[in-house]
Amino acid sequence: MSCRLLLADDHAMIRVGVRAMISELPGFEVVGEAEDGQQVVEKARELKPDIILLDISMRDVSGLDALRPLAEVAPSCKVLMLSMHDEAELVLDSLRRGAHGYLLKDAAMAELHLALRAIDRGERYLSSAIAQAVIDQALAQRAPLEHGLTQRQIEILRLITRGAGTRSIANGLGLSVKTVEAHRAQIMKRLGIHDVPGLVFYALREGIISTDD
Template sequence: MTCRLLLVDDHSLIRAGVRALVSDIPGYEVVGEADDGGQLLDQARTLMPDIILLDLSMRSTSGLDALTQLNASGSACKVLILSMHTDPELIMRALEGGAHGYLLKDTSASELEQALSAVRNGERYLSPAIAHTVINQALRHTRPARRPACERHNLTARQLEILRLIVRGKSTREIANGLGLSIKTVETHRSQVMKRLQIHDVAGLVLFAVREKIISLDD
């Protein structure tokens, strides 16, 4: 089934560029465009897109305000932020405000496809270029852990090892090759980790790993 996209950006050239990139990605279709956050609700209600690609800086209603209004309306649309901003406070506000992913505007076609696929499948996506920023921001609110994470969350040593590799951006195949395991075994461990932690996307695992001091900025 084709995934329907709505582009919201006040620069027509940016929208044209994104539309061109999307046209080369199988399974996705741009069904509408808006040049201001104030038009977002009407477009979302009328077009019923699956994913909204939303800029944060626009002339009238900001992307953050539009995101707040969208969530208040009860919309089921998923939102992928597409922005030039790398400010950690702004990124965290967008994620905490309900965005399913944050992608920088200088992204490649392959990363756009990866981000859309993640959001489409109910996961969250962070551009690798800002992952360090998000971790750093989360660390500011970290409290010391009393017990090892594996004990508090009933994770085995192997699951904790795989969790570390996941949040460092390793693919399932890379983890399997590095640990000498089958891809199926790694997928099973990954599923069990998410189930036990009740976290179902990589962005959530990153924030968890930072708060629990499972990883650090030097990793």
């Protein structure tokens, strides 16, 4: 019996290419396609696939935002993220939200087969090109601090309070703009502060920055 796959990507050419690769892998078949996060949730509910190949950057509802709804409508389905983004923080975020694996879009067909086989067996899979960076990042991260911010968010908060823009922070930390924007939103939400002067006051009060910064 074939493993049934649902392919979600907002680029038709990507879907065509991945479908062609999967057609050459014995034991797997694509039973449906989706082009945004909302549609993949609807298709998952309807088709109950075994594995979803899910892109991160899709219009309207992103792949990341679709992960938790997918767990609700198709709890037995496993998700393999298929993305061009290789930032370790983004990979870890995907795994925390329920993804079972993460594969880069430029992976060879042989690695796609390895990933699908592993996911089908109930294992997790990380693209070989990012595995070490993800492990290093996971080991380097400390538990959330008393104020609810992670070490990465503290680092971004310091840069925000020093007047650094989102793109500058992203370039300096080797992150995507989208990842920095997500961290910024989480910082403001967790602290209940929604403007930069408020963040500066909070950081000074908590000793995160000093008046010399």
